[in-house]
Amino acid sequence: MGFSAREVEGISRGVSLPGLHALASRPECQGRSVLDLWHDMWLPKLLPEGWTLRYVNGHKKKSKAVNEETGVANDYAPEGTLSVLELFVNPAMIGPATHFVSFPALMLLTEIVEAVESTLSASEQPVFIWMDVLSIGWNDNVHIQQAVINETRQVVQVCSKWDDPERLKRAWMMFELFSAIRVDAELHYAMTLAEQRRLADDLRINGPNVVLDIVYRFEADPCRTHSMFQLELLKTELHSIVEQQGGRAEIEHQLAERTRSAYAKIIAREFDRRWAELGDMDLDGGITKSESDVLDLGHQLARLWALTQNVDLAEKLFGQVLQRLPSAATTVRAGAHARRDRTTAELVQLLKQQGRIEDAHTAERDVSGCGKLPVSWEGISVSYLEGFAEENAAELRFLSTDAFVERVVKPETRKHGAVALIETAACNEARGKPTFFVSHAWRQTFYVPKDAPAAAWRGGLVQALVGSTSKEARGSTHFWYDVFCVNQHLRSPYDGGLLAFAFDPLRNAIIECDHLKLFMETWDDPAPLSRVWCLVEIHAAFLLGKEVKIVMPPRAMDTFRKQGTKDDIERIVSRIDIKHASATFQSDRHKVLNFVEDTIGCDNLTLFCQEIIRAALYGLAGMAKSTDRSKWTSLLKGIVDTVENQPCSPGTVPKEIEVKRGVAMMQCRIFPPDAIEHIAGKELLNEVAHKALRFYGPRSQLYLDLKRQTDELGCESAAKGAKRRKVTPS
Known part of the structure; x- marks a missing residue:
């Protein structure tokens, strides 16, 4: 179902940030979720005269509009139904929507508004928010959502917990997210200020892998989602979008790329706020823990930016941190991530990846303190x-x-x-x-x-x-x-x-x-x-x-x-x-030893x-060496089985990548190119490369190393051959 330009204009009305804030500040909105507000406070007041609500089987979340005169029950809003904007918002604060907001209905409205404000308040252009519960009269329609997303090309997705985002579970949020990817809309993630601080601190302490682990967990599988209504319709639409985008692997890749950047944007706002509070630092007299924490956050955020398309932001941020880092080791807090040597090393790696060898050498000389x-x-x-x-x-x-x-x-x-x-x-x-x-x-x-x-x-x-x-x-x-x-x-x-x-x-x-x-x-x-x-x-x-x-x-x-x-x-x-x-x-x-054991x-x-x-x-002695195929097959299979059966927790994916990479390279070393075990090794290496791409992204050094190896070994064709022979990694 399509919409004409006039119809889209009629449904894509948004509320300004001050108007949204005023709505959330109303007494009846305090401490209540959007879902509760909709069914208990708003919906009964939106229906036209002569209509009332009937709850299906007494379930307040499943309702029909009933004509009091004829007894006819509607699943959708009858003609004349108002919207929350029309009922509660000053008309001067309503305008053509600029941003589509996707949100979990069980989240408090005040928290959703706080998250949206913190994300968009710095926008240089006027902002008008479209939320289905506010902008349209009653009952969601997938075609309405798609039409507004296509019109605004700006999607803000709110989550209550950064490391357990609802978009992984809610069918409506997954649908809205996939619709944004389909039309190449700009994607923003939004969360409360407290959650932004928690995300920033998790990155500061644990590094980019803590974010990459959440990104990796996303699976574009509509069957794993749930919804209180229209679930089957949503699943059908989701499967259709996945197919249009080239399949699950491709849409997951696109989502991972956008998600790494979206999380980095959130952390960047928190970093800018903390950086502004630093003031002048006495670099020669030592720095406080709070100052060191801010520098650590900048160092880790730059590492995260380096895994996105915004490598220029990574380079800029590494330079920004280096300008504020003291040169004397005695003034650096023990255990700090940001140090002149470590931060410079990350910058040098970034420059080398771009082929900027002279710039990399300049950075190396700068850190030495003596040129x-x-x-x-x-x-x-x-x-x-x-x-x-x-x-x-x-x-x-x-x-x-x-x-x-x-x-x-x-x-x-x-x-x-x-x-x-x-x-x-x-x-x-x-x-x-x-x-x-x-x-x-x-x-x-x-x-x-x-x-x-x-x-x-x-x-x-x-x-x-x-x-x-x-x-x-x-x-x-x-x-x-x-x-x-x-x-x-x-x-x-x-x-x-x-x-x-x-x-x-x-x-x-x-x-x-x-x-x-x-x-x-x-x-x-x-x-x-x-x-x-x-x-x-x-x-x-x-x-x-x-x-x-x-x-x-x-x-x-x-x-x-x-x-x-x-x-x-x-x-x-x-x-x-x-x-x-x-x-x-x-x-x-x-x-x-700690590094080896952890990898x-x-x-x-x-x-x-x-x-x-x-x-x-x-080989040096000129002696013939025989390979015990059954022994090595059993050994290598046991190593793979062990790492695959380890309990899922942060850090398991990087370790699995390292272990399987080692097994795959050993298979390719031990067995001759025409051996079935060698082909299985290539297939495993190809699997590892895809896993590294999904976890670290296409700009990570590990993925680039693996891609070079798979290209040299011709692993794509080898993987197909192994599948034809029904070979499992040994």
């Missing part, structure tokens, strides 16, 4: 490493890597202004896009001189990297190595670690490389396999789809290939256990690292 770059993402050439070692051979004799840093790297780079060693390379050819990432333990030997006795068979990292690269390729082969690429002088004022580690160098460096090389000084005592950071680097490599290779000094390599056996390899692999891995600083160890899980990471190193050692 120095904390970390470079370029690689250094193997030939430069070789020449550097020969030039400094006398000083490098048998030095471990940590001793090399203290005795050589820091003094040398201090001469150039305390920069990263890579920045001292005068030759441009010495720097370039890295081919591989070097994972190593700092206690291992960095360099063994050429004139060392034959007993010094182990060699060092230099010999391993140079020896594994052909002479012709050394000038064009670049690698990322923390000792060279991280500024060893810049320490974080907050935890004493290197400032570079605020910028997630593991993920950001490994993503640029083709593969990871794990340096083992000796094959029978592999120090890196007992270090948490090395295991986490392996973890990052396999999640990003990068091959893990093992590199040894030439003499150690020869010995391994001549003497190493399958039993030796299994003995080495069996010693890998991230729970027992060590770190130089206990704080690092606890931080890493992929320590036991799972141990299992995956063992298999990755096993495969690398077998």
Whole structure:
């Protein structure tokens, strides 16, 4: 059923915000829901003379209009029925509707009005609110709602609790929401001031995931909704809209995009209010908890904005917070989310995603306080490493890597202004896009001189990297190595670690490389396999789809290939256990283990690292390695089943994504491309990518990483093939 322009004009009358406020301030409206007001106070007064109400089966919420003279009962308003606007509102406060308001009828009218006012009071244009109970005489009509939404193109949806929104359950609210999406109307969410404050504080404390979890829960399933009337009609209309919009997945994607932005707008209003109350802060004398809380809120809100189409707002807000953050760690509250290093790291990530590398480097230099770059993402050439070692051979004799840093790297780079060693390379050819990432333990030997006795068979990292690269390729082969690429002088004022580690160098460096090389000084005592950071680097490599290779000094390599056996390899692999891995600083160890357990899980990471190193050692030794298909199918299926059966609570979706991603990547590593298990792994990875898209959105770094992997593996076609074969993820 359509409406002419004249008919739409007749039904789309709205009330101004002052008029709405005046209506809600009437004594009879205090403490009463819209539904109660409608049936008890308004509806009996709206009917024309000669008509009365009859309640069906005594149910006050189901009524008919009865003609007192003829006894005829109407389901809809008889001719002459008034509207609440006509009955109770000053005509001067009525005008053509500009905003359609969708609301839960069981919510107090005063709370609905407070929510609408807080959302629209700052509008620069005149505002006239359309609410069905106010603007039309009696009984909702889906076509009326659609006509007004199409006319206004501004929909305000009110909810009583931000984390339990009625739009997930009420058929009328879902219908109004879907109708707004269909005509591409601007969507606003509205809630009381108290609820806005609760939403802002939840984000401040828990970060964007607390909002993303609510967004993820929305399912465009009309069958899960309920209504006190017209439920079947609403379900029919909802199914029709879902089909028109391309199906459930597509409309859920559109809704998620709009909802992330709508929640961010609400929090932004609360943030602006709190920011205005800050006044001038004494950045050098320390900041109060309330001041720190406001900065934390800005930091988390910027992270949320970064997941929407409004990345410019994220960049602006990160900059706004950074201007007010003190540089001295002693003035920052313990446990604060907003710190110069963390906030800058988020900004750098945002800039890098947009390809603005120079701007990202500028932000990095700004946070250092001295204009120095904390970390470079370029690689250094193997030939430069070789020449550097020969030039400094006398000083490098048998030095471990940590001793090399203290005795050589820091003094040398201090001469150039305390920069990263890579920045001292005068030759441009010495720097370039890295081919591989070097994972190593700092206690291992960095360099063994050429004139060392034959007993010094182990060699060092230099010999391993140079020896594994052909002479012709050394000038064009670049690698990322923390000792060279991280500024060893810049320490974080907050935890004493290197400032570079605020910028997630593991993920950001490994993503640029083709593969990871794990340096083992000796094959029978592999120090890196007992270090948490090395295991986490392996973890990052396999999640990003990068091959893990093992590199040894030439003499150690020869010995391994001549003497190493399958039993030796299994003995080495069996010693890998991230729970027992060590770190130089206990704080690092606890931080890493907590992170791993909260994401992929320590036991799972141990299992995956063992298999990755096993495969690398077998390949290095030239030995054939068999895969126990039934064993691995059972193991991986058990991991998936465990994460799928975990109780649903905040945080379960991110963990499920990480665990299933790891399982999928292992399936693709372990089994050959034509194996049914490999195809199932691709299907699972595709499922994980879709889940990440729905949870985090298309601008999240995690989704972008997964999309790159699914594109490289051709997972869409693989998923279809797996379905044809009726394969379930192993």
